Amino acid sequence: MTASGVRLENVAVILCRPALSENIGTAARAAANMGLGRLIVVEPGELDLNIIRGAATRSGETLVTEMTLSRSLPEALAEFHYVVGTTARRGAHRGPFLTPRQSAEKLISLSRNNKIALVFGPERTGLTTAELRLCHDVVRIPTVDNRVSSLNLAQAVLILGYELLLAWLEEPLPPQVQLADQAELQAMYEHLAGAMLRIKFLPDQNTEHWLMSFKRIFNRTGLTRGECNLIRGVCRQIEWALANPDKLEFRVE
Numbered sequence: 001m002t003a004s005g006v007r008l009e010n011v012a013v014i015l016c017r018p019a020l021s022e023n024i025g026t027a028a029r030a031a032a033n034m035g036l037g038r039l040i041v042v043e044p045g046e047l048d049l050n051i052i053r054g055a056a057t058r059s060g061e062t063l064v065t066e067m068t069l070s071r072s073l074p075e076a077l078a079e080f081h082y083v084v085g086t087t088a089r090r091g092a093h094r095g096p097f098l099t100p101r102q103s104a105e106k107l108i109s110l111s112r113n114n115k116i117a118l119v120f121g122p123e124r125t126g127l128t129t130a131e132l133r134l135c136h137d138v139v140r141i142p143t144v145d146n147r148v149s150s151l152n153l154a155q156a157v158l159i160l161g162y163e164l165l166l167a168w169l170e171e172p173l174p175p176q177v178q179l180a181d182q183a184e185l186q187a188m189y190e191h192l193a194g195a196m197l198r199i200k201f202l203p204d205q206n207t208e209h210w211l212m213s214f215k216r217i218f219n220r221t222g223l224t225r226g227e228c229n230l231i232r233g234v235c236r237q238i239e240w241a242l243a244n245p246d247k248l249e250f251r252v253e
Contacts, residue, residue, distance in 0.1 A: 008168055009037030010111045013157055014076055016131065017122040021048040025055025026154035027120070028063040032056075034161025035168075036118075039063040042070045073119070073131055074186065081114035081179035082107065082222055085135035086160070087126050088150045096216075097140040104163035106137070108170075110222070113178040118160055120153055133212060134182070136219040179222040188228040189215065195235035198242055 013031045018024050018041060028039050039060075041047075049064075056064045070076035077083055084103055098106075107116055119135060121127035132138050141151060141159055151159075180188070193211050196202040202210050223231075241248055 008035040008111065008164060010114065011036045011107070011116045011118060011161075011164060012038035012040055012080070013161075014040045014042060014073075014117050014119045015044070015153060016042045016073055016119060016127060017044065018153065019045045019123055021046075021051040022055045023123060023153045024067075025052040025057075025060065025064065026152075027157045028052070028056040028060030028067070030060075030154045030158035031161060032060040032063050034158065034165045036157075036161050036164070038066070038068070040068045040070055040076050040117075042073050042076050044069065073134060074182075077117055077119075077134060078181065078183040079115060080117040080182045082110050083117045083119060083135045083182060084137045084139055084160075085119045085127050085132045086121070086139050086141070086156055087132060088140065089126055090140075090146075096138070098137050100139055100141055100160050100163040101167075103137055103139045103160070104167040108164060108167040110179070115181070117182075118157070120156055123153065130208075133208065133215070134186075136222065177224055180225045180228045184225055184228050185223065188223070188232055191232050191235045195238045199238060 013027060013036055015024060015027060018027075024039075024041060024044070024047070031039060052064055053061065068076075084107065087097075090097075110116060119127065119131070121131065139160065141156060143151075189211065192214065193202060193207055196211075197204065197207065
């Protein structure tokens with residue numbers, strides 16, 4: 001499905017550790033209804049393909065047939081350029097949060113040249129804080145109050161897909177550049193953290209928490225492969241400077 005290059009089929013639904021086969025099927029049906037292109041299931045419980053196909057109905061049959069299974073969330077995300085996590089739970093270290101509409105307005109133009117992943121957590125607990133830290137953005141679906149904040153998987157998939165479909169029907173936004181995929185991005189963050197640890201900019205304890213400040217800055221617009229390589233070049237220069245202090249030249253103006 002395209003409009004001036006917008007590609008909803010570039011958006012994948014990733015279900016992380018779903019417990020019930022029926023929920024996988026209904027989520028596939030919801031994704032297909034909204035034109036989303038792929039279904040990936042990470043560390044599922046015991047799968048019953050007959051139940052999945054029955055719940056998916058004819059609408060979601062193709063997504064179920066082409067469904068990919070993955071052993072871990074980082075493995076599933078490796079090929080994607082932009083990742084959106086979802087959560088019902090609040091928390092100081094889980095946000096900042098976007099609404100589905102705010103997320104859709106951002107994602108619809110990115111879908112031209114980039115693979116997008118929408119990640120949904122287990123039915124009972126949702127995504128962990130560590131898993132949300134793998135995402136560029138975090139979406140929280142508003143409800144009337146916190147006592148009824150939990151939605152089932154298909155409802156959540158349908159709401160995010162619906163907002164993307166509405167954004168697709170609006171006037172297309174200008175084309176966006178292709179972003180670095182998740183594997184390139186995570187490698188860059190590991191390199192950056194290592195370099196900053198060596199110069200004592202980051203603490204040895206709870207390093208990932210402090211690194212999130214940098215991730216939030218970069219996630220505002222996303223990084224291209226070239227920008228990731230530039231940051232890694234800076235890291236390599238820091239490492240070289242630490243190993244060769246006698247070769248540094250300092251100028252006093």
